[in-house]
Amino acid sequence: MTYSNKEQFYLAVDCVIFGFDNDCLKLLLYKRDFEPEKGKWSLMGGFLRNEETLDEAAHRVLARITGLRDIYLEQLGAFSELNRDPAARVVSIGYFALINIHDYNVNLLKQYGAEWFGINELPALIFDHADIVDKSLRRLKRKAKNQPIGFELLPDHFTITQLRNLYEAIYQSKLDPANFRRKILSMDLLDRLPIKDMNSSRKGSFLYAFNQAKYDRLTAMGFSFDISGL
Amino acid sequence: MTYSNKEQFYLAVDCVIFGFDNDCLKLLLYKRDFEPEKGKWSLMGGFLRNEETLDEAAHRVLARITGLRDIYLEQLGAFSELNRDPAARVVSIGYFALINIHDYNVNLLKQYGAEWFGINELPALIFDHADIVDKSLRRLKRKAKNQPIGFELLPDHFTITQLRNLYEAIYQSKLDPANFRRKILSMDLLDRLPIKDMNSSRKGSFLYAFNQAKYDRLTAMGFSFDISGL
DNA sequence: CCAAAAGTGTTCCAATTACACCCATGC
DNA sequence: GCATGGGTGTAATTGGAACACTTTTGG
Numbered sequence: 001m002t003y004s005n006k007e008q009f010y011l012a013v014d015c016v017i018f019g020f021d022n023d024c025l026k027l028l029l030y031k032r033d034f035e036p037e038k039g040k041w042s043l044m045g046g047f048l049r050n051e052e053t054l055d056e057a058a059h060r061v062l063a064r065i066t067g068l069r070d071i072y073l074e075q076l077g078a079f080s081e082l083n084r085d086p087a088a089r090v091v092s093i094g095y096f097a098l099i100n101i102h103d104y105n106v107n108l109l110k111q112y113g114a115e116w117f118g119i120n121e122l123p124a125l126i127f128d129h130a131d132i133v134d135k136s137l138r139r140l141k142r143k144a145k146n147q148p149i150g151f152e153l154l155p156d157h158f159t160i161t162q163l164r165n166l167y168e169a170i171y172q173s174k175l176d177p178a179n180f181r182r183k184i185l186s187m188d189l190l191d192r193l194p195i196k197d198m199n200s201s202r203k204g205s206f207l208y209a210f211n212q213a214k215y216d217r218l219t220a221m222g223f224s225f226d227i228s229g230l
Numbered sequence: 231m232t233y234s235n236k237e238q239f240y241l242a243v244d245c246v247i248f249g250f251d252n253d254c255l256k257l258l259l260y261k262r263d264f265e266p267e268k269g270k271w272s273l274m275g276g277f278l279r280n281e282e283t284l285d286e287a288a289h290r291v292l293a294r295i296t297g298l299r300d301i302y303l304e305q306l307g308a309f310s311e312l313n314r315d316p317a318a319r320v321v322s323i324g325y326f327a328l329i330n331i332h333d334y335n336v337n338l339l340k341q342y343g344a345e346w347f348g349i350n351e352l353p354a355l356i357f358d359h360a361d362i363v364d365k366s367l368r369r370l371k372r373k374a375k376n377q378p379i380g381f382e383l384l385p386d387h388f389t390i391t392q393l394r395n396l397y398e399a400i401y402q403s404k405l406d407p408a409n410f411r412r413k414i415l416s417m418d419l420l421d422r423l424p425i426k427d428m429n430s431s432r433k434g435s436f437l438y439a440f441n442q443a444k445y446d447r448l449t450a451m452g453f454s455f456d457i458s459g460l
Numbered sequence: 461c462c463a464a465a466a467g468t469g470t471t472c473c474a475a476t477t478a479c480a481c482c483c484a485t486g487c
Numbered sequence: 488g489c490a491t492g493g494g495t496g497t498a499a500t501t502g503g504a505a506c507a508c509t510t511t512t513g514g
Contacts, residue, residue, distance in 0.1 A: 001263055002264075002266065002317045002318065003240055003277070003317065003318050003320070003488080006240055006277040007240075007277070007278070007279060007280050008238035008239055008240055008241075009238055009239055009240075009241050009278065010236055010237075010238055010239075011238075011239050011241070011321060016405055019323040034232075035232055036232065047233070048237070048239065048310075048321075049237060050237050051312070052308045052312075053311055054308055054310040054321070055310075070367065075307050075308065075310070077305050077306075077307055078284055078305065078307070078308050078323050079284045080278075080285075081283055082281070082282075082283065087233065088232065088233050089231045089280060090233070091241060091278075091284070093308050101492060156256070159493090160493085160494090161492080176477075176478075176479090177492090177493085177494085178478090178479085178494075178495075178496090179476075179477070179478085181476095181493090181494070181495095182495090183476090198485095198486095200492070200493085201481065201484090201485085201491060201492040202484065202485040202486050202487085202490085202491060202492075202493090203484040203485060203491080203492065203493050203494085204484080204485080204492095204493080205492080205493055205494085206493090206494095223265060228402040230476090280481060287483060335491095354475085389466090390466085390467090391465080391466080404507070406504070406506085407465090407466085407467085408467075408468075408469090408505090408506080409503075409504065409505085411466090411467070411468095412468090413503090428512095428513095430464095430465070430466090431465035431511085431512085432463080432464065432465070432466095432511060432512040432513050432514085433465060433466050433467085433510065433511035433512060434465095434511080434512080435465075435466055435468080436466090436467095447469085460503085
């Protein structure tokens with residue numbers, strides 16, 4: 001082998017899984033089921049295998065705990081501090097995933113001892129997983145401004161108020177309801193459904209759906225999503 | 231070993247090295263000096279070693295070809311397609327570096343057969359290095375809007391026109407000289423030196439220096455660099 | 461004096477902000 | 488009827504875009 005004098009490394013993926021529960025941004029964590037640090041709270045992770053890419057490994061890991069395929073998934077970067085895992089030199093590739101919090105397989109979650117934690121109420125995490133969470137939060141805040149990824153965290157049908165609550169949870173700040181509504185609707189990315197959600201108010205509020213085709217068409221014409229300011 | 235049933239991988243770093251030569255953004259490439267693909271144009275790279283982090287490996291690689299330490303360096307992400315390197319399964323971590331193009335060690339460059347190429351005149355590259363270059367260009371364009379990293383590509387003292395030329399090279403579009411000057415100076419990040427550069431015009435133009443301390447102070451107060459629009 | 465780049469002034473327009481106000485309905 | 492969140496209207500302000508104009512000095 002050409003590179004046989006070079007060293008080799010264990011490669012892992014660790015996934016930061018975001019969900020949104022009406023007014024609070026949450027992370028899915030599980031109790032690690034092998035040594036070292038068995039029983040401690042951890043990101044969902046796994047080792048890379050020879051026959052797969054890193055993206056495939058991350059999807060495999062996500063499917064194992066949530067039962068979901070076709071999840072929004074994005075690579076964060078590599079974490080390579082020498083003693084991040086005390087048992088061996090392991091380089092980990094962080095990923096962050098956005099899922100609809102009501103969409104997962106409850107049985108799998110129970111089986112793995114997984115739980116949702118509010119972003120401000122996280123338990124202690126093993127290794128450098130808190131760093132990975134930090135980085136993914138920063139990434140989420142940045143990307144949510146310039147790309148319509150927030151919708152990945154909502155059900156297919158949602159009210160403008162729910163969408164605003166999501167952005168308020170991500171940026172931990174209040175947004176003006178009137179201006180937010182106008183700005184979002186002015187982009188013409190949402191279809192208003194002929195259905196009202198009657199739970200949130202007497203008057204009821206219309207449900208909307210994100211229209212990916214419209215977004216793609218506008219993007220091709222030079223449009224770019226932007227909710228900065230607000 | 232706890233993980234002894236897991237597979238291991240070669241890990242490499244590959245560096246996209248940017249420079250700016252008055253009106254053109256350039257990349258530093260070299261002729262690969264080992265098999266496979268020996269003699270072909272390649273990003274500067276190297277294998278990760280046991281005793282170093284990925285960032286350290288990237289700095290080591292950069293110092294080898296440029297002689298420079300303390301370079302602006304940022305991780306791009308991991309590239310893990312199965313056959314990206316036909317000789318073996320190698321996962322590569324891409325980096326991008328910004329250097330002052332007049333600051334490198336000419337002898338080292340000669341020794342490695344390295345050359346600067348205009349960003350629009352790149353030769354064919356080995357493996358997936360063109361993908362890594364693409365990604366770093368997109369990253370540079372994004373980051374240069376929101377962080378004052380452009381200065382890494384300029385000499386310590388520069389004119390406003392040189393700075394504008396740099397942004398015009400990055401975004402491949404013309405900027406209004408009057409508005410650009412006002413916007414940059416209004417941020418109050420530059421110190422005007424009592425020196426004029428007399429080469430560019432009869433009147434001469436003042437030299438400026440980026441003031442990192444001012445930037446840090448403003449940033450701490452909630453300021454954020456932004457040259458979007460223009 | 462003139463060319464050419466540096467640098468200043470000014471107008472116009474569109475987007476953001478802040479907040480007042482109207483609407484529909486279950487109780 | 489009235490409280491509540493949904494939704495619309497609007498005046499004031501800001502900041503970007505465009506471009507005319509002034510400055511300086513080597514030839």
